[in-house]
Amino acid sequence: MSENYQSFEYDVLVIGAGGAGLRAAIEASAAGCKTALVCKSLLGKAHTVMAEGGIAAALATVDSRDSWRQHFSDTLIGGNFGNHWEMAEIHAKQAPDRVRELEKWGAVFDRTTDGKGNINVRHFGGHTYKRLAHVGDRTGLELIRTLQDKGVHSGIDVHMECTIYALLKDGDRIAGAYGYFRETGRPVLFKAKSIIVSTGGIGKLYSVNSNSWECTGDGFALAYLAGAELADMEYVQFHPTGMVWPPSVRGLLITEGVRGEGGVLKNNKGERFMFKYIPPKYQGKYAETEEEANAWFQKVVVEGQKEEGVKERKPPELMSRDVVARALWAEIKAGRGSEHGGVYLDIASRRSAEDIKKKLPSMYHQFKQLADVDITKVPMEVGPTCHYMMGGVKVNPQTQESTVKGLFAAGECSAGMHGSNRLGGNSLSDLVVFGKLAGEHAAAYAKNSSVPKIDESVLDGLNKEMNKPFENQGGEVSYAILADLQTAMEKGAGMYREESLLEGCLKDLASLKERLKKVSAEGNRLFNPGWHVALDLRNMLIVGEALARGAKERKESRGGHTRTDYTSYSKDFAKKRVVIRKKGEEMEVVQEDLPQVPAELEAELIKDGFLRLEVLKQIRGEAPAH
């Protein structure tokens, strides 16, 4: 059956309108390319709006000691050197320009209090100095609104509420995309010389997550099906502070900014437990006693003293997310958790009610309205929640091009920048740094290429696939499969992994795949969420399998990948990345060499005190670390 589809033709097609997609589209359009932006929701609603704490860039407006080299080193240490160093370098160097550019486009960041009227920055986990430009705790909204307002005046065509189901190729190069408008269900063909996937993350694979319905891993699956390689899919970030009560908001994000503003983590005995969990890589960098941490808090946060003159070190609550999440888990497992299975995050006893409402307005609002908790009076209950995918489409660090010609990836959808664990604030900066690069290079590619040919006969097959849930009579609804997928991932490939659990997970995924073949959708194609979920599930199952296979392959613990059967860094894996690609109908898993920081640069960073050799050795599995 041939369907009546709409058809558009562009130089550059951007799939996903979060921070990375918007920034990419602005850049491609500015380069003179006919550019379109496709998004599953309305424009301005992408998951970027949920980013709270800030955007990391070595602006050095508050602490003059900050530099790109420090940011670069922090990012590598935070990522346990699982990063593609070139991406981390580009990011650290370009982030300040991208932040200032946002300001030029109308973003109104919070200002410094020193009378100089600069962009203010705050502390966040794993960053040596104050480094996050922010707007209260709604930085993501500011970023997306600024880019949206810039974008609508940039001559970009925006196709809202449109889901891409397949990427199309002309030989070995990208040629277009096929999907449907969610409102009408009508199919749509986009012919394009180059395509950027910037579709965000995978949070919806887990039952406890901080993500929106859109985060179903579309970009990873679309790219994979089109023949692109994925990398580092085992690196998943579980954010330490998600809400745990009531059940309806379980997983909802609580910004790291709470700790940046002085919040502390406590167990049910009232102990600040983080002092017990400082890993060797952070030893000497964080306060070792409560007295020291409190003195730092008093001087730096309360009195606003310059940190340059403060001898105390910052509190261990400000270590990277992987470290904090594991510490939380250990406390909960040991029976020292809170009433509803989390731990306590206390800002009430640290800051005045007025300060809390001013610095963390949406946190105040969120707890008051959704949990009947006044965070200016009592501690919050928090626990780990699936938050971010560090892995993704394997890209050329300079151009963001995938292993398929003309196909680019940016933002959460691409791999390499964050290694095995992302630092807070490095995501928003990732979006604008690599969004810009992807837009620039996708435009350059488009300008130098001819119009690709599309074999429209493949569209019939795609139409049949998309329609199948309506033709399957009496099957189960998509939501039942989704719920079971989330349980399977949580159980088999959650925060803690081991061989047998991962094997179980892969079996579960295989049986879910069979169930998905028989899934039914009721009603018709008009704005039909049950049908949408049925189609999204194909992507989620591909991503789940890639994740579990990657996790099974990496027999060590590193950052967001923790194995109970291989608990340390391993030197066999320290310099490897796990790459996944489609081979016929099978998923092929291979290990590749991960490019290493050039010896000269590494020596320079060690000499200047940005890196410590013993830490490097530990992370590379050459010296004991755990």
Add this chain to the structure above:
Amino acid sequence: MSKIHMRVYRGNSEGGQLKDYDVEVAEGMVVLDAIHNLQATQTSDLACRWNCKAGKCGSCSAEVNGKPRLMCMTRLNEFAEGETITVMPMKTFPIMKDLATDVSWNYEVNKRIPPFTPREGADWHWEQRDADRAQEFRKCIECFLCQDTCHVLREHDKKTSFAGPRFFARIASLEMHPIDGLDRTELLKDQHGIGLCNITRCCTEVCPESIRITDNAIIPMKERVVDKYYDPLRILWNKMTGK
């Protein structure tokens, strides 16, 4: 687990009606949870928009028991035990399907607002007190509940001659930006019809972000228009100086 009774609008651009459902609910649930529960267990093709489920994206706007609300921030325990919860789509915009409405008009209005334009040679250093004014309006999550409730749009359907509170706040955020150099008062007066607003403050009441739209955005913008176009001394001065 207990049960509540809900009535949810089902229909499309050609018409529809309220349908009755009984929904299982648990502690802490919000209206959006109940809608999701319906989708998962009773009627998987029930259309509604949502994204963040945390009051940050402004997608799940609807009218709950007659009040424009975000479904994700409306707790079920706000309602009396046994009370029926009725969920309707926003009335001001055309229905696409069920609870999803066609809000594209808002995006068209937004496009017509001249973008942020920094003054030439502006000093990019400014203080927090200068940022505060613009930041209040930049909190807007574009839920369009203010547009939904505004009687100029809701009762009188003046979409061709009136921009609505959302966009008065947006223009205010630009006009009060410490660096912006454009003057948008003519736009406010003419195409955006700010004069049609008679300050009933309904928009401010429904704003989930507690933006003081009327007092801090609309009234100051109205004053600028009056100042520029209707101030008798100014008119006289302009005549004398030939402006």
